[in-house]
Every structure is written in C-alpha cells, then in structure tokens.
Amino acid sequence: MAYIQFLGAAGTVTGSKHLINTSNDGSGKSGFQVLIDCGLFQGPKEWRERNWRNLPIPANEIDAVILTHAHLDHCGWIPRLVKEGFQGAIYATPPTIDLCGIILPDSGHLQEEDAAFYNKKKKSKHEPALPLYTLQEAEQSLQHFKPVPVGERIQLAPDFSFRYVRAAHILGSCMVEASLGAATNTQRLLFTGDIGRVLDHKVAPGKVVHSGPTEGESADVVVMESTYGNRVHPKEDPLPELASLISATARRGGTVVIPAFAIERTQKFIFILKHLMESGQIPRLPVFCDSPMAIKAVEIFLKHDEEYTEETRSMIRRYGSPLQWPGFTFALTSEDSKKINAVLTPSIILSSSGMATGGRILHHLAQRLPDPKNLVLFIGFQAPGTRGFVIKNKSSEVKIFGDFVPIRAQVAALEQFSDHADPPELLQWLRTFRSRPQVAYLVHGEPDASSHLQETMKGELGWNVEVAEYLEKVEISHPLSS
Ligand SMILES: [Zn+2]
Structure with missing residues (x-):
C-alpha cells in the first residue's frame, strides 16, 4: 500500500517534510520514495531539537525531493539531508533555486555562528556544539538542484510523476500536483505548500508576484497548509x-x-x-x-x-x-x-x-x-x-x-501584508475545485488553527478533512493494486 508520512509541519508551522512512498507490495521497501519539502524546524526548542533527529528512513533511501518554495521552513533541512547521505535530485522552479542559492548558505553561516556562540558561552572543550550544517555544506547541497518549469509534467519513476501549479505565495512558489500510477489509472495528490493571497490589490496590496493560486484543481488527496486557519486578515486597503x-x-x-x-x-x-x-x-x-x-x-x-x-x-x-x-x-x-x-x-x-x-x-x-x-x-x-x-x-x-x-x-x-491566504480566501479557492477529494489532510498550522480550519471546511464544503499528526502514516490506495 502506498502511503504519505508527515515528517514535519504537523502540529506546528515549521519543518515541512512529507514523504510519499509508492510501494505497491506492502513492505514499503520497493517503493519510490519522494520527500515533498525538506524544511527546518524553527521556534520553540522542543521543535528545533527535531532538526537533530534522524528521519524514520535513511536519507540515502529517499529517491528525490520536490520543493514548493524557498522559505527556510520548507527548504532549510536540505543541507542536513545531503549531509546524512541523500544522493538524489532536488526539484524546484528556477526562481526557487536562485533564492535557495542565497538562503541556504546564509542559514549555514548562522548555524556556524550559533554553534560558536554556544561554545564560547559554555567554555567546555569536552562536548563542543556542532553546527547542524556549515556554509560550505549548504553550498554543496545546491549541486543537487534541478530546475522544473511551472506546468511541465516530470516522470520520476514508472508509477510517479508530478507538475507544478502556481501557489502565489512568494516568488517561485508552487503547489505539487503528483500522480501515482500510470496512464489513465492514477491517484492524484495535491501538496499545496504555502498558499498565497487572492488576486485583489485592495485586500492584498503590493503583490509583486502572480496573485491567486491556480484554480480548477482536482485531486483525490489534498495535503494543505492551515497557518491562518483561525485568523482573518483585515479587509480594508492599508x-x-x-x-x-x-x-x-x-x-x-x-x-x-x-x-x-x-x-x-x-x-x-x-x-x-x-x-x-x-x-x-x-x-x-x-x-x-x-x-x-x-x-x-x-x-x-x-x-x-x-x-x-x-x-x-x-x-x-x-x-x-x-x-x-x-x-x-x-x-x-x-x-x-x-x-x-x-x-x-x-x-x-x-x-x-x-x-x-x-x-x-x-x-x-x-x-x-x-x-x-x-x-x-x-x-x-x-x-x-x-x-x-x-x-x-x-x-x-x-x-x-x-x-x-x-x-x-x-x-x-499594519496586518494586511501577509503572504498566506486566510480562511475566506482559502474557501474561495477550494470552491474552484472540479471535484471533491476523498480526503484533505491539514498541515503547517498550530493545533488551534488547523482544527478551526478543519471545522470550517467540513461545514462549508462538506469535505472529509483530517488534521495530520507528526510521524503519522496515512495510506493512499495505489491505483495499480486494485
Ligand atoms: Zn512560506
């Protein structure tokens, strides 16, 4: 049975990492394994400590990474993944690759500074603090990046392909529309990453990049962010x-x-x-x-x-x-x-x-x-x-x-300049879906925000909505197994 496992951004807004395993034989071993986003945990220590834990599967068994955008909470763990032995390709849009080219080395530099600061404060030579990764390791990880234009379908394995559709969150940001199976017999998964504001220069002024996520999507399984699940942006022009x-x-x-x-x-x-x-x-x-x-x-x-x-x-x-x-x-x-x-x-x-x-x-x-x-x-x-x-x-x-x-x-x-859609804007976008998914999993939200959005989506759209839990595995029916 194929599955998705939530390795981050479940119960919190950072550390986005969602593993898809296309395994068709129940063992999980034979499947193609792809990580959607590879973000850093940030914020409270309890979460940051998870940056130091190993993933439940060895990094060298992951075949590919697909990035939604260049924010650190979505891409900042890449140098660590590479350091742990990941050897595959990291797919991203060309602007995302360019932004990662400045963000990841800067993050490596900060990791080194933090470790040095801690060592100076602790003055203990026995257990020196190490950086999660260095500037040099961050630069090396950039060699794994492969550009993918928006809209082009990329076949990564006989039973796995994907294409990018616009998320309108920041420059280069996209959702990942993944297909499991082959030819006409497919299961469609949509990973939203972070979702941008609606197209309205009064409500969301000053948008530099494309406004409004791509409309008219259809998917069997949706994995969706819920950062602003319980907050509504002010609607007046700021x-x-x-x-x-x-x-x-x-x-x-x-x-x-x-x-x-x-x-x-x-x-x-x-x-x-x-x-x-x-x-x-x-x-x-x-x-x-x-x-x-x-x-x-x-x-x-x-x-x-x-x-x-x-x-x-x-x-x-x-x-x-x-x-x-x-x-x-x-x-x-x-x-x-x-x-x-x-x-x-x-x-x-x-x-x-x-x-x-x-x-x-x-x-x-x-x-x-x-x-x-x-x-x-x-x-x-x-x-x-x-x-x-x-x-x-x-x-x-x-x-x-x-x-x-x-x-x-x-x-x-002034609170109007957010780059995340709020619940009315999310509903406006979800109503453009061509069909109702079997299930939507909410990620990337504090527990209150996710559960509030869950209730809103159930009530307003009648969708089957679950809040994802950290390390939870959810089965997706592989189209070729039935
Ligand atoms: Zn973001």
Whole structure:
C-alpha cells in the first residue's frame, strides 16, 4: 500500500517534510520514495531539537525531493539531508533555486555562528556544539538542484510523476500536483505548500508576484497548509493608513524604521513606497534598503519577470529597475549601512530581520527607538518571545546588544501584508475545485488553527478533512493494486 508520512509541519508551522512512498507490495521497501519539502524546524526548542533527529528512513533511501518554495521552513533541512547521505535530485522552479542559492548558505553561516556562540558561552572543550550544517555544506547541497518549469509534467519513476501549479505565495512558489500510477489509472495528490493571497490589490496590496493560486484543481488527496486557519486578515486597503503614518512622521522631522523579511516583503514594500511617492500620497523621502539578502533577492526578482503581476510589470516599464530609482539606496556593505546612521533628516529605512531577532535592523532600532519623532512600523507577524513582539506590544524598553533601549518612538503595525491566504480566501479557492477529494489532510498550522480550519471546511464544503499528526502514516490506495 502506498502511503504519505508527515515528517514535519504537523502540529506546528515549521519543518515541512512529507514523504510519499509508492510501494505497491506492502513492505514499503520497493517503493519510490519522494520527500515533498525538506524544511527546518524553527521556534520553540522542543521543535528545533527535531532538526537533530534522524528521519524514520535513511536519507540515502529517499529517491528525490520536490520543493514548493524557498522559505527556510520548507527548504532549510536540505543541507542536513545531503549531509546524512541523500544522493538524489532536488526539484524546484528556477526562481526557487536562485533564492535557495542565497538562503541556504546564509542559514549555514548562522548555524556556524550559533554553534560558536554556544561554545564560547559554555567554555567546555569536552562536548563542543556542532553546527547542524556549515556554509560550505549548504553550498554543496545546491549541486543537487534541478530546475522544473511551472506546468511541465516530470516522470520520476514508472508509477510517479508530478507538475507544478502556481501557489502565489512568494516568488517561485508552487503547489505539487503528483500522480501515482500510470496512464489513465492514477491517484492524484495535491501538496499545496504555502498558499498565497487572492488576486485583489485592495485586500492584498503590493503583490509583486502572480496573485491567486491556480484554480480548477482536482485531486483525490489534498495535503494543505492551515497557518491562518483561525485568523482573518483585515479587509480594508492599508495604503491610506500607511501613507498617513509616513507623512505624519516626515512632518515632525522623524524617520520611519520598518523591520521587514528580506524575501518578498521587502521587495513588495519597495514597490508600494514608490507607488505612494509617485501618486503624491507621501513625500519623496530617501529610502534605504539595508539588508544584503534583500538586495540579492531584488536582483533575483528582476531576473524572473515571468513571475510578476501586471501591476509590477507596468511599474518597471514606467520607472525602470528599482535598483536605479532615484532616492532609493541599497546598502550592500556594512560601511553603507553605517552611513545611514548619520542621516538625521526624514527618511525610510527597510531592514531585516523581520522580527528584529538579529541583523542590521538592530542598529537602526537602537539608534531610532529613543526619539519620539520616529516611527517603528511592523508589516509582518511578530512571534511571541521576539524583540519585534516586545516593541510591538508597547513595552517601555527593549534589550538590544546587552543594553536596555527606551521605546519612545511611535510604534504602529499594519496586518494586511501577509503572504498566506486566510480562511475566506482559502474557501474561495477550494470552491474552484472540479471535484471533491476523498480526503484533505491539514498541515503547517498550530493545533488551534488547523482544527478551526478543519471545522470550517467540513461545514462549508462538506469535505472529509483530517488534521495530520507528526510521524503519522496515512495510506493512499495505489491505483495499480486494485
Ligand atoms: Zn512560506
């Protein structure tokens, strides 16, 4: 019996790994084994520790990996899988491969830094902490990647093929439509990965990449994300509020500091800021993009114009490459970054990390938070326990580089810029399915979010919906066994 086993992102939102075994003889040995996504567990220690455990099957018995997109919680365990002996190919769209080319080495670098920090703190020479993988191992793992264009069907084994359909979550993101069996006798599986917002520039403004997941799908088994299963995004257009926050800060002579995720959110915001300036909704302030990874990602975005929305395409037609826009400065070196500290007239600083857990944003926050003229603006989710969460919740001070920095700047948050569909948007997409699946398994959600979405889908669509459990194996009937 063929099966799917949930090796991550079950009961949590990180560590996405779903194993398909096409075995037709009950032993599990003879089957083709493919991993959909190979993500890193992040967040609480209880989950992060699972990054160090072996998979239930040896890495060298996995034949292939198919990636949905380049977020670390979907691709960040690849260098470890390769280190454990995986020898197969890793399939991804060309933009996903380009993004992994910057994200995975950066992750390896951070793993090495963490291990070094721990060793320094522990000062024990007996059991030195090791990195999960090194920068060099991350770079080596990139050799396994094979590009797959969206829509092209790829036959990986006599009884297994797949093609990518659009997920509209970030640049290059796709769902995996897999077929088990042969010719007309197939079982269709759809792995959604993360699902992007609907096509609506008021409800989900500033989308740089294709909006709206591919409609009219049909599948026998759906494995679907549920990150926002119990939350609904605000439906009003956030741009007027954004414009008034920035304009008010400029009028009082302050600077706007925006912690932003380096991939997708920063690029989206560069386009939004340009739009607001050109339409006269905000003054023409200098914009500093201060994140080397975000700048490399801008270059990757520019290379993949096949991914753009019409809105983005027309902005580039009209104003040229964002890297050349007057007034926009891209601070690649740390010298460039330091120069921003000397700018004391109104400006806008976009920097990462998005939750202020590290990176160059810390310098800007340390400098700008004590002054009430300034504005710190959050445009993304802030997980409990992060500095971003502390600042957003209006504490009086926050610890940065060992010092307590007073929070006197204005703090604001806009919640509309998520790249995950919420339940009304998910239902809107699910209603376009051509037929009802036998079963849908919910993954990639906190338990409350998944069970809330389960009830919503059962009630609204009448589907058979299960919440996947960590390490659970679910059988899929192999079409050739009946
Ligand atoms: Zn994602």
